[in-house]
Structure formats: structure tokens, C-alpha cells
Amino acid sequence: MFGDIEGTGFEVLDERFESCFVGHVTVERLWTGGRWLEGPAWFAGGRYLVFSDIPNDRIMRYDETSGMVSVFRAPANNANGNTVDTQGRLVTCEHRARRVTRTEHDGAITVIADRFGGKRLNSPNDVVVHSDGTVWFSDPPYGIATDYEGDRAEQEIVGCHVYRADPVTGEVARVVSTMAKPNGLAFSPDETVLYVGDTGITHQKDGPKHICKFAVEGDMLHELGVFATCSAGLFDGFRVDTAGRVWAGAGDGVHCFDPDGTLIGKIRIPETVANLTFGGPKRNRLFITARQSLYAVFVVANAAARS
DSSP states (O other): OOOSSTTOEEEESSGGGGGGSOTTOOOEEEEEOOSSEEEEEEETTTTEEEEEETTTTEEEEEETTTOOEEEEESSOSSEEEEEEOTTSOEEEEETTTTEEEEEOTTSOEEEEESEETTEEOSOOOOEEEOTTSOEEEEEOSHHHHSSSSSOOOOOSSSSOEEEEEOTTTOOEEEEEOSOSSEEEEEEOTTSSEEEEEEOGGGTSTTOOOEEEEEEEETTEEEEEEEEEEOSSSOOOOEEEBTTOOEEEEETTEEEEEOTTSOEEEEEEOSSOEEEEEEETTTTOEEEEEETTEEEEEEOSOOBSSOO
């Protein structure tokens, strides 16, 4: 184990993880003061990170050049997941408004998706953008289950699904309908595989707490089975590096999986990890949102996607 902050450090479970970090590198706590932090997204041009503080109804901004943290947007419709599209614009899942939006370069808000089949979405949770510009998002009911992370409401859509939205045509298609509570999303480096987390255990005692793989075949997905099951809490958000490794948030930190599904190591964090993303000029700095705090650590890995 390596680390200076109590409860942090790299834990090697397989020798393949040894090449993923430099021994003297430690985990840094960049900021604390949130209630439940989520949705980190890196903006390379400005060298800043945005992340959501869901119960406090705000999106925060961390400036890597100064180390300062400020409010990016408030109120923020209890925003959860964020990402960056192919044109460098912020794409956000909004619990309270039950929609996915895009922030234009001039600050205007464009609605990408808020309904399917004429019915309101549940509460979009996490989001990724394909290289063709389509927006893929998960839609569990966490933002309407209570008033803590949104507004309590009944589901209009039966079940919880993953959708693909075309921001040009406005078409929204359901692409995954076999999961209990779809959550985190990430594409493999070549975009032939979509990883989707299922956190159904939050509503069912023996429910799923795993990540599944889906083959991307044009506009269709073909399920390939369970990629990994969480051994500490449940998986929330995750990202993939250029080597195809999956870095997933869990109850005791970040779990790193080889492309073959082997858990090769962990980055221990003293708070439950909700989400993470790669950032920095070389995209080798892992930014981690964990309950009340924002953490960061340099790794020997680089982002496979923009955010």
C-alpha cells in the first residue's frame, strides 16, 4: 500500500496492476464540503473539471491551474452525471427536470431528451457520448425516489432502461431493457463494447451489483454477460483507459479491472466513490468524486475517451 492520506493508497491484487502507478505517487484530497458528489467531467481547453453536488443542487468547478473550487451552476436541477460531447460542450443528466441537456458554448441550455414514447423519463443518471455524436444515458429512478436528490414522483415509464439519443434528429431509442437499475456507462476504446453497471441491489436484497458487457452492432446492442461483480458495496460510475482497463467506483475506492474482467488492483479512498474521470493535460490524472470530497491521483494510464 502507498499513500499519505489515511485510508488511501494503491493495493496490488495482480502483478498487472504494478504497471498502472508510480510507487511514490499519493492520493490528494482536492476539496471537501459537498453532500453527495458525482459526475466529474474534464474540459481540456480550460484545464478545469466540473462535478455535481446533487443534494446541494449545484455543479462545481475545479480549476487545475489555481487549485480553486467554485460554483459553476446553481441551481442545477439536481444534476448527476456529466460528460463532454464531440464539440467540447457539457452534457448533463438532470434529476429534478428528468432530462438530459447540453450547455452550449454561449451558456444556453438545449434539451437532448426528456421523454420516451410520450412519457417522462425517470431521472437520467449517467451519460456518455459516442464518437458519432449520439448521447447514451441510463435512467434509473434514484432522482424521483425521494426529495433528497430531486423531486419525489411516480415513474411514468415501466422499468429502467438505457437510451441512445440523436441530438440532431431528436430521436430517442431504448437500447437496453434487461437491467434492474442501470447506472454507470462507458465505451471500450474502439467503441465496440458498451459497459453498463446495474445497481439493482439498492432496491432488492439479492439484486445485481455488477457491470455487464454489450457488443455494439450499429444501432443495436448484443448482451455479452457479466463483466465484473462488485466485492465492496456497489459499482457506480466508471471509465475505461486506452489499454481497455475499467476503473470503477466502489464502496472502498476505485477498482481496476483488466479487459479480461480480472480485478487487478484498487485505489483505496476513505469515502464511498460515486464516480471518476481522467483529466489533466496528458489525461493521466484520475479525478474521483467520493461522497463529500473530490480526490485526484496520477496513474500510468490515459483516458480512452474525452471524459
